[in-house]
Amino acid sequence: PETSGTSFFTHGLAWGINSGLLDRAVYEPVVLKAWAALTARVTDEGLLGHVQPVGATPGESYPDKTEVYGIGAFLAAGSEVYRLVGGEEPAIKIGTNAPLTTFMKGGGWCWYQDPRAMIHAGKLFLGSVTGNGTGAAQVGIYDLKEDRPLGTALMQDKFDRDDHNSPVFHVRPDGSVLATYAKHNRDTFHYSRISDPADPLKWSKEFKHERTSPNPKDRVTYMNLYEMKKEGTLYNFYRGINFNPTFVTSADHGITWTEPVHFFKNEVGGRHRPYARYTGNGEDTVFVSVTDAHPRNYGNNIYYFEFRGGNYYKADGTLIKALKEGPLLPGEAELIFKGSGTTIKPKGYESMPFSAWTSSIAIDAKGHPHIGYTLYLNNSDHRYRIASWNGSAWVDREIAFAGRCLYTKESSYTGLMAFDPEDPTHVFISTDVNPMTGKDLGGKHEIYAAKVGPADDINTIKWKAVTAGSEHRNIRPMVVAGEGYKVVIWLGNGPWRNFCDYESDAVGMVLERP
Numbered sequence: 001p002e003t004s005g006t007s008f009f010t011h012g013l014a015w016g017i018n019s020g021l022l023d024r025a026v027y028e029p030v031v032l033k034a035w036a037a038l039t040a041r042v043t044d045e046g047l048l049g050h051v052q053p054v055g056a057t058p059g060e061s062y063p064d065k066t067e068v069y070g071i072g073a074f075l076a077a078g079s080e081v082y083r084l085v086g087g088e089e090p091a092i093k094i095g096t097n098a099p100l101t102t103f104m105k106g107g108g109w110c111w112y113q114d115p116r117a118m119i120h121a122g123k124l125f126l127g128s129v130t131g132n133g134t135g136a137a138q139v140g141i142y143d144l145k146e147d148r149p150l151g152t153a154l155m156q157d158k159f160d161r162d163d164h165n166s167p168v169f170h171v172r173p174d175g176s177v178l179a180t181y182a183k184h185n186r187d188t189f190h191y192s193r194i195s196d197p198a199d200p201l202k203w204s205k206e207f208k209h210e211r212t213s214p215n216p217k218d219r220v221t222y223m224n225l226y227e228m229k230k231e232g233t234l235y236n237f238y239r240g241i242n243f244n245p246t247f248v249t250s251a252d253h254g255i256t257w258t259e260p261v262h263f264f265k266n267e268v269g270g271r272h273r274p275y276a277r278y279t280g281n282g283e284d285t286v287f288v289s290v291t292d293a294h295p296r297n298y299g300n301n302i303y304y305f306e307f308r309g310g311n312y313y314k315a316d317g318t319l320i321k322a323l324k325e326g327p328l329l330p331g332e333a334e335l336i337f338k339g340s341g342t343t344i345k346p347k348g349y350e351s352m353p354f355s356a357w358t359s360s361i362a363i364d365a366k367g368h369p370h371i372g373y374t375l376y377l378n379n380s381d382h383r384y385r386i387a388s389w390n391g392s393a394w395v396d397r398e399i400a401f402a403g404r405c406l407y408t409k410e411s412s413y414t415g416l417m418a419f420d421p422e423d424p425t426h427v428f429i430s431t432d433v434n435p436m437t438g439k440d441l442g443g444k445h446e447i448y449a450a451k452v453g454p455a456d457d458i459n460t461i462k463w464k465a466v467t468a469g470s471e472h473r474n475i476r477p478m479v480v481a482g483e484g485y486k487v488v489i490w491l492g493n494g495p496w497r498n499f500c501d502y503e504s505d506a507v508g509m510v511l512e513r514p
Contacts, residue, residue, distance in 0.1 A: 002061045003041050003050045007073035010034040014080035025434075025441065028084065029468045033099050035081045038074060048074050085464070100467075100492075100507050104140030104149065106130045107491055107506030108163040110499065111359065111416055111476060112222045112275060117489060118169045119144065119482035120177060123200055126489070127167035127179065131502030135161025137181050140506065141200045144485050144513075151201050155181055155193055163499045170225040170234060170254060178225070178254040179203070180236065185219040188212070190238070192254055211248065211260055213241050217271070225254075226280035228308070235286065237263065243273040244327070245290065263307075265327040268293050274330070277358040277371075279421075284308045287363055289371045292330055292339075295355035295412040299340030302356045302373050302387070303333035315369060315389045336371060336387045337396060350411030351376045357412050359384075362419035366391065370424040372417045379411045380404045381438070384429055388454055397457040401438035403431040403445070406475070407498055415445040415475040420486070427452045428466070428477040428488055435463040445473040447490055472496070472504070484514025 014031045016022035041049050041063070049063040051070030103124060108131045109116050116127045126140040137159040141150040159165050164184035169177055175197035182190040188211050196202035211220050224237040233249045236257065240246030245264040248257040266272045272293035280286045285308040291300040305320060305328060306313040312320040312328045320332050340354035353376070360372035371387045375398075382402035388395045406413040415430025429435060432445045436458065447466040467474050470492065477490040487510050494503035 001037070001041065001050045002052055003038055003048060004052065004067070004070035004073050006034055006038055007070065007077040010038065010077040011073065011080050014077065014084045018080060018083050025465050026468055029465050031081060031084060032464070035077065038077065100509055101147070102149075102493060102505050102507050103142045103487075103489060104128060104152065104506035106132075106138075106152075107140070107504055108496075108502050109166040109476065109491070110164045110222070111478075112164070112224075112277070113166060113168050114224050114278060115480075116166050116168050117478060117480045117487075118171070119480055119485050119487070120169075120171050121175065121200070122483065122485075123150070124480065124485075124487060125169055125177060125200070126506050127169065127181070128506065129159055129161065129163055129165045131161060131163065131496070131500065131504065133161075134158045135165075137165055137167055139167055139179055139203075144487070144510065147510075153195075153201050153203050155179060155203070156191060156206065160184065160186060161500050163502065164221060168223045168225050170227065172253040180223045180225060180254065182220045182223050182238065185221045185239075188218070188220055190220055190223060190236070194254070207255070209257055211238075211240055213246075213260060215242055218242065224278045226278060226286050227282055228280070228284055228286070229282060230284040231309075237276070237278055237286070239273060242266075243271050245274060245276045245288075261323070262327040263323075264288075264290060265329055266292060267330050268298055272297060275358050277361045279361045279363060281363060281367070287361060287369050289336070289358045289361045289369075289373070290330075290333070291356065291358055295351045295357050295376055296410075297343065297352070299342040299352040299355045300357060301330065301335060301339045301341070302337040302358065302371065303330050304336050304369065304371060304387075305333040306369075315394070316392070334394075336394060337373065337375075337385065339375075348378070350379055350405075350408055353377065355412065356385075359414075359417050360419050362421050362424040364424050365422075370419060372419060372427070374402055374412065374414050374416075376412045379408060382412070382414045384414075384417050384431075384435075386427070386452060388424075390454055395454050399427070399450075399452055399456070399458055399461055400429050400435040400448075400463060401431060401433050401458075402429070402435075403433040403438075406445075406473075406496070410498070415473070416477065418477040418479050418488075420479045420481070422481045422486070425451050425453055426479075428479060428490075429463070430473075430475045430477055430490065432473075436461070444470045445475050446470060447474045447477055447488075449488075467492070474507075475504075477508075479511075481512075484512065485510065486512035 050061040124142040137155040167181040177195040276290040420426035448463040489508035491504040493505035496502040
């Protein structure tokens with residue numbers, strides 16, 4: 001690397017954007033990546049390294065050598081980058097491994113199972129099902145310290161080639177990792193393996209757990225593992241009894257499980273499936289956002305509740321009822337957003353108009369929940385919304401244009417959004433239109449980032465492009481944090497056609513390092 005030339009180019013490109021001469025959507029990602037590379041060459045003592053010596057011809061550069069002219073170019077670049085980001089710190093801190101890293105080849109996941117990625121012992125664990133070939137359920141391991149993939153561990157081959165089936169994780173007390181996975185409404189089982197604490201590529205034999213249900217139509221879909229340490233209990237939330245959110249618990253970190261418990265019950269009538277997103281504090285509470293049904297079948301509302309100590313609560317701590325009184329009903333939970341409630345689909349619509357769908361949920365440092373969800377207006381117009389609890393009330397607002405559906409049959413499928421789990425005001429989205437205006441950009445779904453405060457909405461948020469000019473869609477972002485690392489990951493690098501047919505990889509960047 002050589003930093004003086006990079007600084008001059010960075011200054012020129014940033015100045016061009018700031019002066020209105022260059023397209024921000026095209027050139028801003030290049031400038032931010034270049035700036036990240038430059039700042040990575042500044043030592044802890046403040047020395048800008050890799051500046052070639054003064055001379056009549058190009059020369060070698062070294063990490064511990066600098067020149068005054070190089071520092072001047074670096075500061076000039078910095079002054080324009082500062083203007084570019086509005087005189088503020090960029091919404092994301094691109095890691096020193098920029099440009100994009102491929103964390104795992106052959107990646108595919110849905111958004112209704114978690115944690116489908118985690119950081120443990122300096123390694124990034126990624127659950128995935130391949131979207132071509134045999135449809136293997138697998139775990140990818142990426143060494144964050146060494147910046148290299150270690151390999152992929154096979155959980156089960158011929159696992160239906162369906163991204164709804166990807167494994168999720170839990171760290172056990174001995175440092176081993178439990179991976180749990182299930183098929184998409186195919187059978188009554190969930191499966192698991194346990195890693196060798198000394199080698200994340202070595203896993204135990206497969207455990208097969210049958211889940212009983214009073215209705216012979218019921219199957220098992222979507223694994224969500226959340227520990228409540230104060231109870232000494234690991235919960236596995238999934239879709240089970242009557243097509244509704246259900247859970248089983250384990251007192252031995254995934255070896256054995258209790259009988260299923262009906263957790264949330266739909267009120268629409270008939271056999272409808274509420275869609276739930278979960279997160280937890282690891283100690284005593286699981287936080288839940290949930291719909292009435294599938295947006296293809298019903299004009300969904302969004303609801304919220306908390307679960308701890310065998311009871312359901314509102315965000316302000318008000319007791320709703322005890323689990324022993326029966327599963328929670330939508331009418332008992334907090335209403336966050338009111339959809340159309342219709343079951344009549346107009347001609348040309350593949351989902352119910354004005355129907356919401358859960359996308360992401362996170363808890364801030366104060367323990368306040370933030371709910372990200374999508375709103376279907378028509379096949380070509382979806383919106384991203386966030387509802388945030390501020391300690392006394394919910395603040396619900398539209399934050400971005402989400403663009404077109406990914407494909408017609410699943411017309412409520414968007415590129416999705418994700419919160420930074422350590423700071424939910426940092427938000428990532430995927431869209432194929434300008435997120436601030438809805439203007440068609442004529443390309444694929446790209447990733448954008450922004451800082452979204454409680455008073456911000458679509459009129460004030462300034463989205464920054466993370467990717468641009470991509471050959472393939474960039475969709476389904478998620479942010480994973482732990483051990484001082486922070487990583488943003490999404491599906492890209494290859495075509496994604498539908499949830500059973502895709503050739504995407506798990507790509508992204510390391511945002512922070514210890």
